[in-house]
Amino acid sequence: MPTKKQTTLLRKQSGSSAEILSLLENEVITTALKTIVREAVKEAMTIVNGRCSAMQEHIAALESELGAQRARSEDLERKMKETPETTKLATIDFETKERKRSIVAINIPEGGSRLAHDNNKMVIDEVSLILKHLDIGYQPTAVYRMRKTRDDDRPRPMKIILPCSASHMEIMRRAHRLRSFPTGQCPPVYLRPSMTKEERDNFRMKWMQRRQSRRNSQDTQHKSNNNTADTLMM
CATH class of the missing domain: 1.20.5 (Single alpha-helices involved in coiled-coils or other helix-helix interfaces)
Structure with missing residues (x-):
């Protein structure tokens, strides 16, 4: 039998459930x-x-x-x-x-100093004289010898790099003035454009052909002069 307290609790729960429902x-x-x-x-x-x-x-x-x-x-x-x-x-x-903005100078003498700095200074001074002789207002951006020292004591080509292609063309137009450039006992200085190996080989071949053609022309002229002289003496 539930106690009174339990009965009361059950009634409260029943009442709560009823309220919820x-x-x-x-x-x-x-x-x-x-x-x-x-x-x-x-x-x-x-x-x-x-x-x-x-x-x-x-x-x-x-x-x-x-x-x-x-x-x-x-x-x-x-x-x-x-x-x-x-x-x-x-x-x-x-x-x-x-x-396109470089030229090559041929026959600029090698320096005789044991110091590379002094030799390079001499070359720069020589290039400056050449540009002055040609009345060129540009200054090169670089100047240096090409290739190794030659065994035959001939001077190595000198590359001259100019500030622009216009200065290159102007110098080449005036290059013929170097015929009057004083070189003393040294060979005359001349300039050519900077070229690739293939271009140099082609240039050299054409130059030799022109040289041979001039020789043949001179020989022909010489024979013609001799024939003329013989005719006059007959």
Whole structure:
């Protein structure tokens, strides 16, 4: 048999359950509870959707960065493969541009000093005299001997790099004035454009052909003069 206290507690619980059932059957309260639950769920879904959107944006940003990194990596690999050929073309282009503003002086005497600095100073002074003789207002950007010292003691060609191709053309137009440039006991100084090996070989071959042609012409003229003299003496 339950005690009086237990009986009282059971009655209170029964009464509470009845009250709850009564409240749940109340349409106003039921509607209010549904509204509260619906709003709570809606708020929770809004928070979840916001977090999902933020995560999607973050994932999209990561994918974009990954794509950019991949593109940079592919571009770097492509450039690494192209570098040797690109460098070669750039070097050829630089050499071509430098050649267009360079001339080569022949028969400028070598310096006799044991110090390379003194020999170079003498060469610079000699080039300055040549430019002065040609009445050229430009100053060379570089002057240096080409190739190694010759075994036959002949002076090495001298490369003169000028500030622009216009100065190169102006000097070559006036190069014939060097016929009157004083060289003492040394061979006359003359200038030629800076050329590639193939251009030099072609230039040398044409020069030898012209030289041989002049010799043949002189021999023909000499024979013609002799024949004329013989005819006059007959």
